[in-house]
Amino acid sequence: MPLSIYNSYSRTKEVFESVIPGHVGMYVCGPTVSGESHLGHARPYITFDIVYRYLLHKKFKVRYVRNITDAGHFEEEGREAEDKVSKKAQLEKLEPMEMVQKYTNLFHWAMKQFNCIEPSIEPTATGHIVEQIGMIEDIISKGYAYEVNGSVYFDVKKYAASYDYGKLSGRVIDELLDASNREEVTRDLEGQHEKRDAADFALWKAAPPEHIMRWKSPWGEGFPGWHIECSAMATKYLGSQFDIHGGGMDLLFPHHESEIAQSTICNHVSPVKYWMHNNMITINGRKMGKSYNNVIKLTELFSGNHPLLSQAFHPMTVRFFILQSHYRSTLDFSNEALMASEKAFKRLWEAYEVLKKIDASDNSTPGDIELDTKINTWLDEMEVFMDDDLGSPRVIANMFEMAPIINSLKDGIIQPNALSHQTIESMKKQFKVFLEDIFGLTSTNNENTEILKPVMQLLLEIRKEAKIKKDFATSDKIRNQLTAMGIVIKDEKDGNSSWTVG
């Protein structure tokens, strides 16, 4: 079955065909490690983790590259015209690399919490200054960039004369070139006047004396521009044309548009076959972002330590929350929505645990042909939905259709022989493959339950004996005290009890 994905470049769904059959090169814009990751950042990392996992499921050999931006991007038109990373470093009185290390570690911790598979290569911007300088020299030699006062700018006007600058982001080039008209307030900016055109973007910036992060270059000491790091690292590790480039929709312009321009000049080919962009997470209808001052950091989310949160949320709840919406739709955050996801995920996961313990019947023909057929349709649809531009919400909906059936099988409401041996085995397999392998979900139960097991068994035995003797005072005491400790007791139909933490 072919995989189709929505290509932002063509604005249509396309059948996925990799450049090299059987292999996929994927580049995803990683974090800028000048601060803590927030919920909004989690979306691309989880989304493209699913893409990665699904490609592996489809038997592709994938090289997944996700960079760490540790050099900071120059805010060319920003008020301070200063490297973001080093600016923050001064405020925090840290060495730049100390801060970079701190937030890189924190980022890795968060990715682990989310059960995201590590990328094949995680290159850093500072580790690829040489490649970036090389690329800039190449662009200059081809006549598409010029140097002014130790800075180098990309000549957008010249590029646009022969190439389609603005195609990815839907920008109209004349407007960009006419950008000075747009600026009602002419901001007096360092570097602004030295560009030949307002639409030009920096490839290299000369470093002012106070700038901490600086590297030697053919144009003097400075630091790389906004977009060149991704182009340089993607080209180095994935070649001049690779399959998938991912990131948030807010990176379409100027970041990805500029990447296309830079790489096209250097490599004579548009760098990316499929551009994939995830939509934003909103909060009260507004994009979550630093500039709106409405972020919920991941550490706050996991601890519940935020005015908007009534409780802590498990990383798997957040992951499930993200999977319940399509990656190209905006997803509205609220405490209530997250609580709904928590409950839903718990129910689905418990059904999965139940399913694992169900013994498949020994009959090859189902007792209830209608039900058996329905289940097989749901199971088959799961891959079809994923193939259609990663329809994770519909896959989850199908699993919820099966949850009551699984529970009814356990309780004997549906007889085991209603379903064929094969159908039950297929359910087990598909639930495992989709929940664990593709969606990367794990149990939210605490790890250290090993030692509890015999203790709980003893308590439940005592409680069972009490119940038989109709000593409900004792049985309720056990149950209530355990509930208070966070252990939930469930009495099963067969007279036995099960327990879960949390």
Place this chain on the structure above:
RNA sequence: GGUCCUUUGGCCGAGUGGCUCAGGCAAAGCUCUGCAAAAGCUUCUACAGCGGUUCGAAUCCGCUAGGGACCUCCA
């Protein structure tokens, strides 16, 4: 100002020309249960408004209104 996207029931969210129907959460009733919890069953509310295309539109087109993203670092 320009470009693009979006508007689904109490809430979150799929879907996209025709099938009874997304799904989840919440709510109500019932079953099970010593009681609870869990589970099962049932019920409930919907496609922003107006016009058009069509045998038929939540789905396509137009207009109106609301919301949003990008045009500056931003997932």
